[in-house]
Amino acid sequence: xxxxxxxxxxxxxxxxxxxxxxxxxxxxxxxxxxxxxxxxxxxxxxxxxxxxxxxxxxxxxxxxxxxxxxxxxxxxxxxxxxxxxxxxxxxxxxxxxxxxxxxxxxxxxxxx
Amino acid sequence: xxxxxxxxxxxxxxxxxxxxxxxxxxxxxxxxxxxxxxxxxxxxxxxxxxxxxxxxxxxxxxxxxxxxxxxxxxxxxxxxxxxxxxxxxxxxxxxxxxxxxxxxxxxxxxxxxxxxxxxxxxxxxxxxxxxxxxxxxxxxxxxxxxxxxxxxxxxxxxxxxxxxxxxxxxxxxxxxxxxxxxxxxxxxxxxxxxxxxxxxxxxxxxxxxxxxxxxxxxxxxxxxxxxxxxxxxxxxxxxxxxxxxxxxxxxxxxxxxxxxxxxxxxxxxxxxxxxxxxxxxxxxxxxxxxxxxxxxxxxxxxxxxxxxxxxxxxxxxxxxxxxxxxxxxxxxxxxxxxxxxxxxxxxxxxxxxxxxxxxxxxxxxxxxxxxxxxxxxxxxxxxxxxxxxxxxxxxxxxxxxxxxxxxxxxxxxxxxxxxxxxxxxxxxxxxxxxxxxxxxxxxxxxxxxxxxxxxxxxxxxxxxxxxxxxxxxxxxxxx
Numbered sequence: 001x002x003x004x005x006x007x008x009x010x011x012x013x014x015x016x017x018x019x020x021x022x023x024x025x026x027x028x029x030x031x032x033x034x035x036x037x038x039x040x041x042x043x044x045x046x047x048x049x050x051x052x053x054x055x056x057x058x059x060x061x062x063x064x065x066x067x068x069x070x071x072x073x074x075x076x077x078x079x080x081x082x083x084x085x086x087x088x089x090x091x092x093x094x095x096x097x098x099x100x101x102x103x104x105x106x107x108x109x110x111x112x
Numbered sequence: 113x114x115x116x117x118x119x120x121x122x123x124x125x126x127x128x129x130x131x132x133x134x135x136x137x138x139x140x141x142x143x144x145x146x147x148x149x150x151x152x153x154x155x156x157x158x159x160x161x162x163x164x165x166x167x168x169x170x171x172x173x174x175x176x177x178x179x180x181x182x183x184x185x186x187x188x189x190x191x192x193x194x195x196x197x198x199x200x201x202x203x204x205x206x207x208x209x210x211x212x213x214x215x216x217x218x219x220x221x222x223x224x225x226x227x228x229x230x231x232x233x234x235x236x237x238x239x240x241x242x243x244x245x246x247x248x249x250x251x252x253x254x255x256x257x258x259x260x261x262x263x264x265x266x267x268x269x270x271x272x273x274x275x276x277x278x279x280x281x282x283x284x285x286x287x288x289x290x291x292x293x294x295x296x297x298x299x300x301x302x303x304x305x306x307x308x309x310x311x312x313x314x315x316x317x318x319x320x321x322x323x324x325x326x327x328x329x330x331x332x333x334x335x336x337x338x339x340x341x342x343x344x345x346x347x348x349x350x351x352x353x354x355x356x357x358x359x360x361x362x363x364x365x366x367x368x369x370x371x372x373x374x375x376x377x378x379x380x381x382x383x384x385x386x387x388x389x390x391x392x393x394x395x396x397x398x399x400x401x402x403x404x405x406x407x408x409x410x411x412x413x414x415x416x417x418x419x420x421x422x423x424x425x426x427x428x429x430x431x432x433x434x435x436x437x438x439x440x441x442x443x444x445x446x447x448x449x450x451x452x453x454x455x456x457x458x459x460x461x462x463x464x465x466x467x468x469x470x471x472x473x474x475x476x477x478x479x480x481x482x483x484x485x486x487x488x489x490x491x492x493x494x495x496x497x498x499x500x501x502x503x504x505x506x507x508x509x510x511x512x513x514x515x516x517x518x519x520x521x522x523x524x525x526x527x528x529x530x531x532x533x534x535x536x537x538x539x540x541x542x543x544x545x546x547x548x549x550x551x552x553x554x555x556x557x558x559x560x561x562x563x564x565x566x567x568x569x570x571x572x573x574x575x576x577x578x579x580x581x582x583x584x585x586x587x588x589x590x591x
Binding site: 044045046047048049051 | 494
């Protein structure tokens, strides 16, 4: 089992969700987030006075999936979240030790 | 208001003669005359005014009807009643929102409260004594060069039915209407200064400062330029609606306040971005609309001159907004809403003294000069000299007022207003210098009075917390 975490631009969230579902991902969790990468946010200028907005709004998607699906999920997110501009975001993949469905007590892949 | 104070003596003489004739004859078109040209002034008093400057009979020509000197004309009166409402709208809520949108969220209520409180304070002060100082006619002609005396204190002698004249020229609206019109100018001028010391002045200091400033700075300068005093009646400075009296005056006072009071805590590293530029856009729009009362109303009559002033106002404002936008687009790569709104106000300011003297081509050029000039003033001048004119009271009103005042001397067109036949940038410059000196020095003295009585600035803790809660015990809540 792996957790795929993707930080994307907010306006891409619907496209990414649809692409993940099409790739076979059953469920996911989405959080509104703020952050920056190498670009370090952006600058606002008011009558010449500059203010840095260091943290920009982003969406964070988490999905726990079986190992075989990881490559497909990554392709799906890359395809749907890309705008070819700076700030499109990142994808991280983490190992997951266990999953439990609370209602039934199922564990492992069957709990996903 | 004021329009011109100007008028030179020769004109004045002619005007006087013209007025006299008209008066007797009545039918003449004089009505307008007064208007514009003239300045206001004298107030009640009637007549007397010695000097009489202005008079510009000229406009009269176009003018409609005749009014003799005295009788109020119902068309003129209706327009001036409307103008009073328009100009009051400029301060509340126009200026309040314009400034309120530019401060940080913790200071919005305090900022709009300043405009509102000033409206109330100046109304009372105007009724008690400022109207008399500004537009009364001092029985001593020597003193009348400098102030209007105390003959109209508590609006004593403001008449219902007697004819009256302003700085010697007859007016075709009732004195109560004239007094109210001038009151709205007296209100907005000090309110403009608030942009310079935003987010840090004590409320008690504000009340004291504005009371004294209204009496000792605004009223005398209004008298000098519009009320029959030396700048308008003698020297011939042209100021149709208040480039010197209102804008240079408020701008310079703002600069002095910013220098004396010091910078806001955290300037340069805290985020001081405007909290809501939609407020600012609404405020700028209300200023723009209200300015038709300010400039076209300064004809003091419903006539062709008022129409020309209105057209000039619109054209200069649009040109200035575009000029600021383009300058900013080139320099910092984005056309901003704040830039459009600021440019519009800069254009309104600059066309103010010119609106009843120049033709639309002059207004267009004045607008472009103001848009670019004020952008440079607000962005680069402030940074170069490191003062914290927080919302650019000086950068927009001081610089814009100066550009407009000087260019009025360049572009005045006798075909629009015969009172502007004799014009020179140098004379205009004298008017600016007189205003700058008096406003700068007396503003400083008043600040010292406040400093040693009420104190000028809120505590650092209050500044950090925000003036809304610290001073007023109120806060904007999330919607």
